[in-house]
Amino acid sequence: MYRVLKRKMLETLRAWRASKGAECLLIKGARQVGKTYIIAEFGRLDYENFVSIDFIESPELKEVFDGPLDADTIYRQISLVVPGARFVPGKTLLFLDEIQECPAARAALKYLALDGRCDVVASGSLLGIRFKEEAAKASVPVGYEREIVMGPLDFEEYLWARGYDAESIEGLRGFFESRAPVPSAVNHKMMQMLREYLAIGGMPAVVSAFMESNSFAIAHDEQRSLLASYLDDVARYAEAPERVRARACFESLPRQLAKENTKFQYSVVESRGTARKFGSSVDWLVGAGMVRRCQCVTAPQFPLAAYEDGSKFRLYAADTGVLMAMYGFEMLEAVVNNKLAGPMKGGLYENLIACMLAAKGVPLRYWRSQKGDREIEFVTDSSDASVVPVEVKASRGSTVSLNDMLERPDVNLGYKLIDGNVGQDDKKVTLPLYMAMFLG
Structure with missing residues (x-):
C-alpha cells in the first residue's frame, strides 16, 4: 500500500467548487x-455522494452516452448501471475518468x-492526441468546462512527503524574499533534498x-515500470507511422541533454534526421505530456510570445525520475552524491528547473544569440512589462550572458541559480537551485 501524498490539487479542486458557475472541471x-487518486479523495472528503x-476499467459504461445527452437521461442511465449511484443536488460529485476514451461524454459536459x-x-490522459483523432465524433463543450493541468509532485510537495511542513518552507521563502543568506546547514540540507x-x-x-x-533500488524499479508504460502508450496510441519515430525522439533525450547546445536536434535522433520526418512525432510527445517544449525566442523582449522561433526549441522530460530510468540505476547514485560533471550535469539540472518552472505555470522559453555566443536558459515575462532572465549553473560558473543582459535598461532583474547560497549584486540575484520553486 502506497503512502498518502499531500497534493496542492486538492485545494485547487476546493477552490473550483467554491467559485464555479455553470461549468464542469477537466x-x-x-x-x-x-x-x-486526488479526485477520488476530493469526492470522499467533500461530498456526501x-x-x-472509469472508461478504461469499464468500457461498457460508454454506452451510457450513446443516446440523448441531456442531464436527466444521463443521470437515469448511470443510476441503472452503477450500483449505489445517488445524485443528490448540491451533495454529489460525478467523476468521469479517462474521458478521452468516450468523446460523447466530453460533449455531454455542456449539458x-x-x-x-x-x-x-x-x-x-492523452487528451490532445485522442480528441484530435476523434474530433469528428463529438464536439468539445467550449465555455462549459474549466481546464486544469496536473503534473507530478513539485519540489514543495516532495518536501511535504519527506516530512517538511508548510512553516519550514515559508521560512525558506523568507530568505528568498529578503535576499538574505540561508544558514549553511539548512542550505546544505536543501541542496541534498533537491538532488x-x-x-x-x-x-x-x-x-x-x-x-x-x-x-533507491526499489524507486528505480518503479521508474523503469513507468518508462515501460509510457513506451507502451506510444505503441498503443500513436498512429502507425509515428510509433517508431516518436519512440526514437523520446529515447534521444539523454543524448540531447548531454550536448553543449541543448537545442533539440533531429540529427541526434537519426543521422540526417529532419523536422519534416520527426516534427509531428515531437508534437505527439508534447501532447501526451511525456516531454515539455522550451521555445527559443529571437529577442529577449516583452512580450516574449511575439518573438518565438518555432523552428528552434529544447525538449525536457516531464519528470526527471522517468529520465533516470532511461540512464540506468548508476545515474541515481551519481546525482544524489553530486558526482556528475560536464554538459551532462548542466543539461540534467536544466531539465529539473524546467520542471520546477512549469509546475508554477511559467511558459518555458530560452534565448540564444544569433552568433551562438550568448544564451540564457530561461526567460520569463514580468508583470512590469520587462523580461526576467534565469540562468542555471549546476555548480558556480561565470555568468557572462546574464551579466550582458542585465546591462540592458529594459531588464530590471535577473536570477542566477547555483549550487550555492543567496546573494544580490545590483540587478543580479543569486539563488540556490532549490529556490526555483519560488519563481513565477
Whole structure:
C-alpha cells in the first residue's frame, strides 16, 4: 500500500467548487501523475455522494452516452448501471475518468454543467492526441468546462512527503524574499533534498515507493515500470507511422541533454534526421505530456510570445525520475552524491528547473544569440512589462550572458541559480537551485 501524498490539487479542486458557475472541471495531465487518486479523495472528503466512472476499467459504461445527452437521461442511465449511484443536488460529485476514451461524454459536459444539480469533474490522459483523432465524433463543450493541468509532485510537495511542513518552507521563502543568506546547514540540507528530488522525480508511485522503502533500488524499479508504460502508450496510441519515430525522439533525450547546445536536434535522433520526418512525432510527445517544449525566442523582449522561433526549441522530460530510468540505476547514485560533471550535469539540472518552472505555470522559453555566443536558459515575462532572465549553473560558473543582459535598461532583474547560497549584486540575484520553486 502506497503512502498518502499531500497534493496542492486538492485545494485547487476546493477552490473550483467554491467559485464555479455553470461549468464542469477537466483535469488534464500525463498518465500516472495522480489525477484519479486526488479526485477520488476530493469526492470522499467533500461530498456526501461520490459516483465514479472509469472508461478504461469499464468500457461498457460508454454506452451510457450513446443516446440523448441531456442531464436527466444521463443521470437515469448511470443510476441503472452503477450500483449505489445517488445524485443528490448540491451533495454529489460525478467523476468521469479517462474521458478521452468516450468523446460523447466530453460533449455531454455542456449539458451536465447547464443542469447544475451535481458537480462534475472529468480527467484524462492523452487528451490532445485522442480528441484530435476523434474530433469528428463529438464536439468539445467550449465555455462549459474549466481546464486544469496536473503534473507530478513539485519540489514543495516532495518536501511535504519527506516530512517538511508548510512553516519550514515559508521560512525558506523568507530568505528568498529578503535576499538574505540561508544558514549553511539548512542550505546544505536543501541542496541534498533537491538532488534527491532530481533522482527520484515526482511521479506518485515512485515517491511513495521510496518513502516506504527508503531504497533507491526499489524507486528505480518503479521508474523503469513507468518508462515501460509510457513506451507502451506510444505503441498503443500513436498512429502507425509515428510509433517508431516518436519512440526514437523520446529515447534521444539523454543524448540531447548531454550536448553543449541543448537545442533539440533531429540529427541526434537519426543521422540526417529532419523536422519534416520527426516534427509531428515531437508534437505527439508534447501532447501526451511525456516531454515539455522550451521555445527559443529571437529577442529577449516583452512580450516574449511575439518573438518565438518555432523552428528552434529544447525538449525536457516531464519528470526527471522517468529520465533516470532511461540512464540506468548508476545515474541515481551519481546525482544524489553530486558526482556528475560536464554538459551532462548542466543539461540534467536544466531539465529539473524546467520542471520546477512549469509546475508554477511559467511558459518555458530560452534565448540564444544569433552568433551562438550568448544564451540564457530561461526567460520569463514580468508583470512590469520587462523580461526576467534565469540562468542555471549546476555548480558556480561565470555568468557572462546574464551579466550582458542585465546591462540592458529594459531588464530590471535577473536570477542566477547555483549550487550555492543567496546573494544580490545590483540587478543580479543569486539563488540556490532549490529556490526555483519560488519563481513565477
